[in-house]
Structures are given as C-alpha cells and as structure tokens.
Amino acid sequence: MNINISNANGEPIYLQIANQIKTLILEGKLKEGDALPSMRILATELRISFMTTKRAYEELERDGFIESYTGRGSFVKAQNLEIYREEQLKRIESLLVEASDTAQKAGITMQELHELLDLVNGGE
Amino acid sequence: MNINISNANGEPIYLQIANQIKTLILEGKLKEGDALPSMRILATELRISFMTTKRAYEELERDGFIESYTGRGSFVKAQNLEIYREEQLKRIESLLVEASDTAQKAGITMQELHELLDLVNGGE
C-alpha cells in the first residue's frame, strides 16, 4: 500500500488516507477480499496515531468500501457499484437543487443553466 | 423595518438580518436611497449587540446592496442587477463544476445530468 500523507495539505490525515484507498478500490487496484494493512501497521508506517488510521477505515466502512473484524483485520468488500452510483446521484441532486434555486431567484433561465452545465463540463 | 430574528433557528443572527433586508431590496420594498435604521437603533429593537447589526450591514455592503457613511447612516444603493446576476452565475458555476466532476467519477453521463437538472427544477 502506497499511501502518502502531507501535513502541508489542509486536508485532514484521516481523509487523505480514506480517499487514497477509495481511489485504489474504484480503480480496481484493490479487489474484493484483499486485506488492508492493519490499522497499527499502517499507523506506524505513516508515523501517526493508529486511532487516525482507525478513523480512516471507519470512513471507508461507512461508505461501504471495506469491512473490519476484531482480531482478523480489514478487507475490501464486494463493490456494489450501483449503490455507489446512487449515492453520488444524491449528492449531485442536492447540488443541482441549490443551483436551480439560486438561478430562479436571480432570474436565470433553465436554458442558461443547461448551457452553463455543458460549458463547465467541456472545460476539463 | 420589520425584522424578525429567532434564536431557535440555527442560522446566525447577522445572516438572518442581512437576508431579510436583502429580500426587501430585491422585492423592491426598499429602494435606492432609502435609509436603513441606524445600527444602534436596530440593535436596541432586536435586543442584541449593535456589533451584530454592524456585521449584518457589512454583509450587505460587501454584496453591493447598501452603503454606509460615518455620522450619516446606511442607505440602499442603486441596484446593479447585472452585477448581482453575474455573482449568482459564478456561484452556480462552481456548483455545476462539482456536480460535473462527481458525475464523471461515478460514470454518470452528461445526458443523465441534464435530465436530473430538469427533474429538480420541475419539483418546485
């Protein structure tokens, strides 16, 4: 496991860890059943408290990416991409609701909103 | 000026004040040149520190809705609706960028994004 953390970064350590592991899983570099390093070992490698690695793993567990068992370790779960997709859709929906509300108050039309959406998508 | 504040509400007092005045201006109930109550008078009415009303007025000033002059008072500015619109467009753009990025990572297509946008707009 190649995890890199930076103090300079404003992002909290536990999120840096969780996000990097999440990416490895989504990219298929970590697969169902794969064992993650134990919380204590990873913490020692990164020279941080193992409670911080625990926090990272909790985050991943909460999001359905891994499972942990006392005495055994932590393992990558079968990825339910459909559930992940649904969760992201919910997040996107709330963003769009806010955008839509703001637009309405400012007299910005739906057509403009759609055009803007195409515009920001093109720019990547 | 009929301003209502609530402690029960999680929204900070200075924002409650600023938003209510902002709405009055956008609805045309307060017009260019109209005098706002002095910070101290409004604070006394609302039984809060006048630094909190000042904070509210600063917010409104920052957003271009009012102007304040030492010794004279605070007044509604000529509304530049075009500037307001541009600012809201910027806010909307950043929301759409985030939505678009999230969609891309989750394999959600632009078409779905557009459909979702229509959907959330219809529901109001």
Added chain:
DNA sequence: TAATTGTATATATAGAGGTTATACAATTCA
C-alpha cells in the same frame, strides 16, 4: 497462551464562527 487485530471511551488541542465590549472618528443639527 502470547501476539495481533479491531473496538470503545475519554481527553487534549487547535481553529473557526458568532457575539459582544469598548474606544475612536465623522457627521449632523440645535
């Protein structure tokens, strides 16, 4: 049974946000 793994509870620490107090400066107006 010793070592390893995850869990639970409590604590410290820092930082941000919101509200307030107090002293200062400019304008008004009697």
Added chain:
DNA sequence: TGAATTGTATAACCTCTATATATACAATTA
C-alpha cells in the same frame, strides 16, 4: 461650537466542532 448621533476598528470572549491522540478492553489467530 458642542452635544448627540452615526459608523469604524480592534480586541476579547465563548461556544462548538473537528482532528488527533492515549489507554484500556475484546476477539481472533497461530
């Protein structure tokens, strides 16, 4: 001109939240 009124500036206080940690406990492994 001088008192009253208005906005400004700086600092302090309080609360809440988030981050990271320490330490004791429980389950599994080998």
